[in-house]
Amino acid sequence: xxxxxxxxxxxxxxxxxxxxxxxxxxxxxxxxxxxxxxxxxxxxxxxxxxxxxxxxxxxxxxxxxxxxxxxxxxxxxxxxxxxxxxxxxxxxxxxxxxxxxxxxxxxxxxxxxxxxxxxxxxxxxxxxxxxxxxxxxxxxxxxxxxxxxxxxxxxxxxxxxxxxxxxxxxxxxxxxxxxxxxxxxxxxxxxxxxxxxxxxxxxxxxxxxxxxxxxxxxxxxxxxxxxxxxxxxxxxxxxxxxxxxxxxxxxxxxxxxxxxxxxxxxxxxxxxxxxxxxxxxxxxxxxxxxxxxxxxxxxxxxxxxxxxxxxxxxxxxxxxxxxxxxxxxxxxxxxxxxxxxxxxxxxxxxxxxxxxxxxxxxxxxxxxxxxxxxxxxxxxxxxxxxxxxxxxxxxxxxxxxxxxxxxxxxxxxxxxxxxxxxxxxx
Amino acid sequence: xxxxxxxxxxxxxxxxxxxxxxxxxxxxxxxxxxxxxxxxxxxxxxxxxxxxxxxxxxxxxxxxxxxxxxxxxxxxxxxxxxxxxxxxxxxxxxxxxxxxxxxxxxxxxxxxxxxxxxxxxxxxxxxxxxxxxxxxxxxxxxxxxxxxxxxxxxxxxxxxxxxxxxxxxxxxxxxxxxxxxxxxxxxxxxxxxxxxxxxxxxxxxxxxxxxxxxxxxxxxxxxxxxxxxxxxxxxxxxxxxxxxxxxxxxxxxxxxxxxxxxxxxxxxxxxxxxxxxxxxxxxxxxxxxxxxxxxxxxxxxxxxxxxxxxxxxxxxxxxxxxxxxxxxxxxxxxxxxxxxxxxxxxxxxxxxxxxxxxxxxxxxxxxxxxxxxxxxxxxxxxxxxxxxxxxxxxxxxxxxxxxxxxxxxxxxxxxxxxxxxxxxxx
Numbered sequence: 001x002x003x004x005x006x007x008x009x010x011x012x013x014x015x016x017x018x019x020x021x022x023x024x025x026x027x028x029x030x031x032x033x034x035x036x037x038x039x040x041x042x043x044x045x046x047x048x049x050x051x052x053x054x055x056x057x058x059x060x061x062x063x064x065x066x067x068x069x070x071x072x073x074x075x076x077x078x079x080x081x082x083x084x085x086x087x088x089x090x091x092x093x094x095x096x097x098x099x100x101x102x103x104x105x106x107x108x109x110x111x112x113x114x115x116x117x118x119x120x121x122x123x124x125x126x127x128x129x130x131x132x133x134x135x136x137x138x139x140x141x142x143x144x145x146x147x148x149x150x151x152x153x154x155x156x157x158x159x160x161x162x163x164x165x166x167x168x169x170x171x172x173x174x175x176x177x178x179x180x181x182x183x184x185x186x187x188x189x190x191x192x193x194x195x196x197x198x199x200x201x202x203x204x205x206x207x208x209x210x211x212x213x214x215x216x217x218x219x220x221x222x223x224x225x226x227x228x229x230x231x232x233x234x235x236x237x238x239x240x241x242x243x244x245x246x247x248x249x250x251x252x253x254x255x256x257x258x259x260x261x262x263x264x265x266x267x268x269x270x271x272x273x274x275x276x277x278x279x280x281x282x283x284x285x286x287x288x289x290x291x292x293x294x295x296x297x298x299x300x301x302x303x304x305x306x307x308x309x310x311x312x313x314x315x316x317x318x319x320x321x322x323x324x325x326x327x328x329x330x331x332x333x334x335x336x337x338x339x340x341x342x343x344x345x346x347x348x349x350x351x352x353x354x355x356x357x358x359x360x361x362x363x364x365x366x367x368x369x370x371x372x373x374x375x376x377x378x379x380x381x382x383x384x385x386x387x388x389x390x391x392x393x394x395x396x397x398x399x400x401x402x403x404x405x406x407x408x409x410x411x412x413x414x415x416x417x418x419x420x421x422x423x424x425x426x
Numbered sequence: 427x428x429x430x431x432x433x434x435x436x437x438x439x440x441x442x443x444x445x446x447x448x449x450x451x452x453x454x455x456x457x458x459x460x461x462x463x464x465x466x467x468x469x470x471x472x473x474x475x476x477x478x479x480x481x482x483x484x485x486x487x488x489x490x491x492x493x494x495x496x497x498x499x500x501x502x503x504x505x506x507x508x509x510x511x512x513x514x515x516x517x518x519x520x521x522x523x524x525x526x527x528x529x530x531x532x533x534x535x536x537x538x539x540x541x542x543x544x545x546x547x548x549x550x551x552x553x554x555x556x557x558x559x560x561x562x563x564x565x566x567x568x569x570x571x572x573x574x575x576x577x578x579x580x581x582x583x584x585x586x587x588x589x590x591x592x593x594x595x596x597x598x599x600x601x602x603x604x605x606x607x608x609x610x611x612x613x614x615x616x617x618x619x620x621x622x623x624x625x626x627x628x629x630x631x632x633x634x635x636x637x638x639x640x641x642x643x644x645x646x647x648x649x650x651x652x653x654x655x656x657x658x659x660x661x662x663x664x665x666x667x668x669x670x671x672x673x674x675x676x677x678x679x680x681x682x683x684x685x686x687x688x689x690x691x692x693x694x695x696x697x698x699x700x701x702x703x704x705x706x707x708x709x710x711x712x713x714x715x716x717x718x719x720x721x722x723x724x725x726x727x728x729x730x731x732x733x734x735x736x737x738x739x740x741x742x743x744x745x746x747x748x749x750x751x752x753x754x755x756x757x758x759x760x761x762x763x764x765x766x767x768x769x770x771x772x773x774x775x776x777x778x779x780x781x782x783x784x785x786x787x788x789x790x791x792x793x794x795x796x797x798x799x800x801x802x803x804x805x806x807x808x809x810x811x812x813x814x815x816x817x818x819x820x821x822x823x824x825x826x827x828x829x830x831x832x833x834x835x836x837x838x839x840x841x842x843x844x845x846x847x848x849x850x851x852x
Contacts, residue, residue, distance in 0.1 A: 025463030036451030051475035294728030295721025302720030314742035322739040
């Protein structure tokens with residue numbers, strides 16, 4: 001006869017987030033979104049999801065109902081040392097198990113406090129009590145261990161997975177302990193490959209691949225995701241746990257054939273990391289001259305680890321006089337064409353390249369809004385890239401609010417750098 | 427005898443977010459958090475919150491259960507034109523009302539598409555059907571109108587408030603139609619005043635006001651909220667709908683007495699807006715010289731509307747050679763003290779002030795991580811402010827990851843500017 005643990009199944013899952021601060025809307029329920037996605041990636045159906053406050057009766061009701069209808073129930077939150085933290089205790093009552101003290105877990109809690117130069121308080125002792133049948137989930141980043149608690153019900157058992165609220169604690173606990181436990185039990189796995197494109201809009205993209213997006217394309221499937229100024233395709237192959245994915249690469253070959261010029265990454269790196277790592281690899285330096293984006297482009301480049309090898313720096317020429325006095329742009333040019341012009345963007349990029357003695361220089365000048373400038377519409381933006389083979393300028397008409405237009409302009413500048421480097425075979 | 431609408435109460439509320447993409451963890455359930463906070467601000471208890479997928483049976487069950495236990499139920503999502511959009515229809519079945527076609531609502535939908543240069547599709551017609559007793563909630567930013575639908579149950583009625591999923595649609599609908607409807611029915615209102623502080627940590631702050639944070643302080647209450655590099659106090663006065671708040675100001679006086687030097691705002695403006703607007707008001711210009719933050723500080727200043735009047739620009743001296751060659755810092759200084767030193771920060775601020783001819787110049791040099799530099803620890807940062815009365819330098823030891831350290835350094839630079847301006851009576 002199978003043991004209790006052997007009878008655990010993962011057919012239907014459910015997530016309960018515990019905490020009055022969630023009910024009051026003080027924080028986002030990011031735990032539920034994280035778990036929902038993680039379960040979806042494991043091929044486990046999550047049909048129910050709810051939030052309960054720090055109220056014993058309502059929590060007990062929610063746990064009871066979840067246990068009756070789902071095979072796998074996640075509980076997040078309520079594992080702290082205060083009086084409002086009741087999750088383990090209420091769960092133990094519902095599943096009819098005594099709370100058992102785990103001496104070794106309390107030692108671990110004490111050591112955690114010691115390593116931070118803090119004292120354990122008497123209230124922390126309760127964090128070492130668990131329902132009798134628990135398997136402990138160690139917490140490398142906090143005090144409260146979690147637990148996997150099976151409920152031995154009449155019909156079939158339900159497994160409760162109890163995790164603390166703070167994401168920096170429960171994420172590693174899920175990855176290190178819970179996921180490896182669930183994987184063998186999960187019916188399928190989904191293997192995702194992200195194909196990232198820039199320079200083409202979602203509607204255009206869809207026209208290139210109607211066959212791949214149709215219902216006839218069953219496995220792998222292809223799904224588009226739009227984000228700021230770019231679009232991704234997620235290629236998903238559903239297979240058994242021990243199967244390897246040999247199908248996604250065929251789809252990706254088709255995408256390369258039809259859309260290769262727009263694909264900047266197959267994988268997880270974003271655009272600035274792909275470009276930044278390319279520049280580092282090729283030992284090609286870069287600088288920036290920004291008006292409208294006021295430093296957002298150079299700050300974005302600086303997100304790339306090791307970028308100091310190639311990022312010389314940048315100039316933020318926010319006021320027009322700074323374009324003239326500090327950067328040395330001819331006041332006549334600005335008088336004739338305005339600061340928001342292809343001529344000015346070109347001059348900014350060329351002057352910047354000389355000023356910083358860099359291989360590449362990107363410039364951005366435009367009007368993020370909300371008011372118009374120089375009798376030109378909000379959103380009108382010019383971006384230039386100066387490099388080993390001259391300077392390239394593009395015009396963009398951005399349609400977001402002030403903040404969004406600045407972020408879009410940064411993305412467009414990176415896209416221009418990519419085009420420039422591709423064009424000269426760099 | 428009271429009409430159905432007159433018998434609506436708001437004692438207990440509940441939120442149901444509809445959408446399989448939520449269950450799959452593809453997006454955050456920001457609607458529920460927004461509504462939860464809005465209800466909390468109205469003094470309406472929200473005891474239950476859940477997510478349901480685009481499944482008719484489970485949605486009907488959730489609506490039925492919510493209707494039985496709550497007086498006010500919010501439903502978000504599922505109002506689109508596709509087959510998966512079933513919210514209005516399922517609701518109408520549960521509450522036993524026919525779906526009625528609203529010709530005028532369909533005209534509004536048609537006009538919305540016309541204004542965008544698009545065609546109405548046949549599927550859009552279903553978005554003009556509502557349960558028979560509905561009050562329509564107009565949608566200024568999208569196609570699907572919402573509805574307030576009373577359920578005339580045996581015991582007492584429940585009001586369903588149905589809103590579309592996209593936040594840019596449901597937020598204005600809530601503010602313009604739903605909130606004015608609920609306010610007279612809400613038992614209380616909460617009046618919040620935010621007191622924003624910088625330059626003091628949360629633990630220290632708590633020591634100054636233990637009386638205000640204790641249980642004895644009942645109305646108004648004072649609650650601390652920590653955010654990146656600063657802390658706020660929320661003073662909350664609970665009163666009847668038609669009452670005015672004369673109590674919060676007394677608490678705020680006490681806070682001014684005890685903590686005045688740290689309070690930079692009583693209200694909603696963040697630190698950069700307070701400082702930016704002060705500079706604009708006083709017609710005092712500012713520039714930046716950034717190393718580690720690579721443009722994040724100037725980009726942050728540029729968030730302030732009208733800042734072009736005072737923000738000259740900035741220099742990002744990411745590589746050491748740029749500090750020497752472009753900015754003109756003595757290479758001897760850097761050889762002796764390093765780029766991450768108070769001497770270098772001071773020189774950057776002074777040189778920058780001369781370079782841009784600005785009243786103020788802020789500089790930031792440090793190591794955000796993850797690797798150490800110049801045999802100095804990760805997080806070591808020097809920030810300087812040069813102004814009309816010399817230069818002020820501070821040392822900070824930041825303890826976050828790379829991104830967090832950069833954001834913290836920007837916040838600290840703004841805090842230093844504030845101190846400088848206060849010290850010289852500016």
